[in-house]
Amino acid sequence: MAFESQERAKAYWNKNVKLMITLMVIWFSVSFGCGILVVDQLNQFQIGGYKLGFWFAQQGSIYSFLAIIFFYAWKMRQIDREFNVDE
Known part of the structure; x- marks a missing residue:
């Protein structure tokens, strides 16, 4: 992976880190927030009898973690193309 300049490499890494942090916050919110913090409010509804x-x-x-993995791969492919470092 060769970047045209150090600034482009830094911009690429910044976009990657922002994406990872955003997706980790979403995953934390779903797993910890929905599974532990607001479980009593969510238990008023049912999916498939549960x-x-x-x-x-x-x-x-x-399921959300799997969706995040696929979204991350899709989005990183776009970022790779934007910075001309795709394979």
């Missing part, structure tokens, strides 16, 4: 808070604690955080 309370929503329980579902988030058991399945929702896993």
Whole structure:
């Protein structure tokens, strides 16, 4: 991966870090927030016969993590193309 300048490399890394932090905050919010903090409010609703808070604690955080992985790969491909470092 060769960058045209040190500034472009720094801009690329800054975009990458911002994306990672954003996605980690989303993952934390879903797994900790929905599965632990607001579980009582979510348990008023059901998905497939299970309370929503329980579902988030058991399945929702896993599904959201998988969605975040695919989104990260898709978004990083766009960023790689933007900075001309794609394969």
